[in-house]
Amino acid sequence: MLMGLKVLESENENKQIENLRSPTCSYIITRKKRGFGITMDSEDEVNGKRVPFSNRPEWADIKPVPQDDGPNPVVMIDYKHEFVETMDYFRAVYLAGERTPRSLDLTREAISLNPGNYTVWQFRRLILEHLNVDLHDELQFMDQIATKNPKNYQIWHHRRWIAEKIGVGAAQKELEFTRTTFSQDAKNYHAWSHRQWVLLNLGGWEDELSYCDELLNDDICNNSAWNQRFFVVTKSPLLGGLDVVRDSEVMFSIKAILAKPGNESPWRYLRGLYQNNAKSLVDDPRVASVCIEGLLGGSQYVHALNLILDALVHQFRPNNDLKGAIEAVYSSLDLPDLATDSELAVRVCCILEKVDPIRASYWQWRKTTIPSQAL
Amino acid sequence: MGELEVEKHAKYILAVEKKKDDFQSVVMEHLRLNGAYWGLTTLDIIGKLDAVNSDDVVSWIMQCQDESGGFGGNIGHDPHVLYTLSAIQVLALFNKLDILDTEKVANYIASLQADDGSFAGDIWGEIDTRFSYIAICSLALLHQLDKINVEKAVKYILSCQNVDGGFGCIPGGESHAGQIFCCVGALAITGHLHLLDKDLLGWWLSERQVKCGGLNGRPEKLPDVCYSWWVLSSLIMIDRIHWIDKPKLVQFILDCQDKENGGISDRPDDAVDVYHTYFGIAGLSLLEYPGLKPIDPAYALPVDVVNRIFLSS
Numbered sequence: 276m277l278m279g280l281k282v283l284e285s286e287n288e289n290k291q292i293e294n295l296r297s298p299t300c301s302y303i304i305t306r307k308k309r310g311f312g313i314t315m316d317s318e319d320e321v322n323g324k325r326v327p328f329s330n331r332p333e334w335a336d337i338k339p340v341p342q343d344d345g346p347n348p349v350v351m352i353d354y355k356h357e358f359v360e361t362m363d364y365f366r367a368v369y370l371a372g373e374r375t376p377r378s379l380d381l382t383r384e385a386i387s388l389n390p391g392n393y394t395v396w397q398f399r400r401l402i403l404e405h406l407n408v409d410l411h412d413e414l415q416f417m418d419q420i421a422t423k424n425p426k427n428y429q430i431w432h433h434r435r436w437i438a439e440k441i442g443v444g445a446a447q448k449e450l451e452f453t454r455t456t457f458s459q460d461a462k463n464y465h466a467w468s469h470r471q472w473v474l475l476n477l478g479g480w481e482d483e484l485s486y487c488d489e490l491l492n493d494d495i496c497n498n499s500a501w502n503q504r505f506f507v508v509t510k511s512p513l514l515g516g517l518d519v520v521r522d523s524e525v526m527f528s529i530k531a532i533l534a535k536p537g538n539e540s541p542w543r544y545l546r547g548l549y550q551n552n553a554k555s556l557v558d559d560p561r562v563a564s565v566c567i568e569g570l571l572g573g574s575q576y577v578h579a580l581n582l583i584l585d586a587l588v589h590q591f592r593p594n595n596d597l598k599g600a601i602e603a604v605y606s607s608l609d610l611p612d613l614a615t616d617s618e619l620a621v622r623v624c625c626i627l628e629k630v631d632p633i634r635a636s637y638w639q640w641r642k643t644t645i646p647s648q649a650l
Numbered sequence: 651m652g653e654l655e656v657e658k659h660a661k662y663i664l665a666v667e668k669k670k671d672d673f674q675s676v677v678m679e680h681l682r683l684n685g686a687y688w689g690l691t692t693l694d695i696i697g698k699l700d701a702v703n704s705d706d707v708v709s710w711i712m713q714c715q716d717e718s719g720g721f722g723g724n725i726g727h728d729p730h731v732l733y734t735l736s737a738i739q740v741l742a743l744f745n746k747l748d749i750l751d752t753e754k755v756a757n758y759i760a761s762l763q764a765d766d767g768s769f770a771g772d773i774w775g776e777i778d779t780r781f782s783y784i785a786i787c788s789l790a791l792l793h794q795l796d797k798i799n800v801e802k803a804v805k806y807i808l809s810c811q812n813v814d815g816g817f818g819c820i821p822g823g824e825s826h827a828g829q830i831f832c833c834v835g836a837l838a839i840t841g842h843l844h845l846l847d848k849d850l851l852g853w854w855l856s857e858r859q860v861k862c863g864g865l866n867g868r869p870e871k872l873p874d875v876c877y878s879w880w881v882l883s884s885l886i887m888i889d890r891i892h893w894i895d896k897p898k899l900v901q902f903i904l905d906c907q908d909k910e911n912g913g914i915s916d917r918p919d920d921a922v923d924v925y926h927t928y929f930g931i932a933g934l935s936l937l938e939y940p941g942l943k944p945i946d947p948a949y950a951l952p953v954d955v956v957n958r959i960f961l962s963s
Contacts, residue, residue, distance in 0.1 A: 342726070394722065428776075462871065538870070543869070635895075637853065
């Protein structure tokens, strides 16, 4: 949400502003439902009641520079007055290369009006360097504006720049900050990139696995948290590496699958633990067992079947329990009779075509890749 | 099935370019070059590019160029590869690439490659696989790929590949359809698609299609029209487009139109913008919706524009 925006709410609904999911979409202002109006709030929420630059004695020596849209502007823009004025003054100090406390303050005001303007951010960095400002103060400023702009690329990058300069001492604060961001949106892609960078460059791995536990406890479907878990078990210098933790991680994933078999993430995580070797994975009796449970238990067995299929085409030999479970599902679905149980992989593909019709072409293709031994 | 309201979308885009009081224009002033690319490429796809005065656009674009050779998002803005690519792409639409000092632009982009093969967006050093794609796409369009270390660039991209076959923005970053498009596009342009596990990635991408027919960008996220581009173009580049349900996706995109006022939004009934209008229509073009110019999935430009650059030089 940009500073200074108010959204007119309908009488009967709650605010339905939703941040866009794609990082690239972050360029665009926060979505509003069609039919809602928006109005720009004329109050400067950061600094209190706003005084125009033209009335500020400390700016009396500056001649503001208007936006140059060229001789034949493609776009005729009618800006709001305070935005215009602030940017005109910004352009003046930018072109003059003025790196003073007042121009630093000016960039703060410009950022408050439009935190997406990357040129303002870059000039601010030049001023911060020139004035040798205590960057811990800068982090405080960042904390203030970040809550309303969680997906703004410039803010995250500026934060990264500060943290890099402060060094290892910034680690804890940055981990706390991203944790706060995740309390609002646990899948914020920018925040995850930042957190990974902090861990890799500044440290702080001690509590990361248990933080993943926490997030997955809140939402077992949080793919970002699953990705972070994989990041931790493979890259943390404190856990001993994938081979050491594989067993306990398999147990963790199985628990998650049992809670929600239709959840894509723990299945992918399991495959990752075994570096996509499906046969080794299904050879693990705990995994085979969770597949069987999924087949017998209900309708969310697409991922289980996909894994079994992968294993079958790699010479996995299912036991009778698993074969029985597959056959039970097959008969329950009113599918054409198939003669022998040596066509198990084909049966699995037929089931998948039927229960996951949106990917029917994919399952049909899978059928064509079944080697003759697996048939 | 619904209809694509081509006339309404053309009117919407032309109006956005000219609107005086539009709040979106005000706060997106710094990325107007991106907006120009989204709007003008859409107009070209629907056969209405001649509604725009190309001389005006071209002269404005050239004023966005900085002395470094890179382009800013608008006049007076610092250079960045994001806007440099858009500048090149829009000039390509108008067949005006020859006004560029190609050497100068290429040198700017090449200067942003780091030792590990990754690319920064500008002198401030943000690293992201988006910038790898942008650098490679820009230089290829300018016939200047030899200015960078392509092998290192490819190596870095592959280091961002995850065990699920997808790609993130940095090594270890979560697989995300937007980043996947960038990595696959870069590998396609440099002739390295054979290094991908296309079946594994194709499956991950096909799993982005949700019940309503739309595509999301990561597991358990909501569908969004822009993924009609990121996911679809990736699937086409790896020859796995048939793994999704095309008619259902077409219907989802059409449902995201504002049929009264034109424009397309991220999902049905949300507010429209030029960005989603472009990606929705580009997605429909990839799905061979009738009446639309074909678009190249790697260069994100109409095929005839790409052919003009590569086949006639």
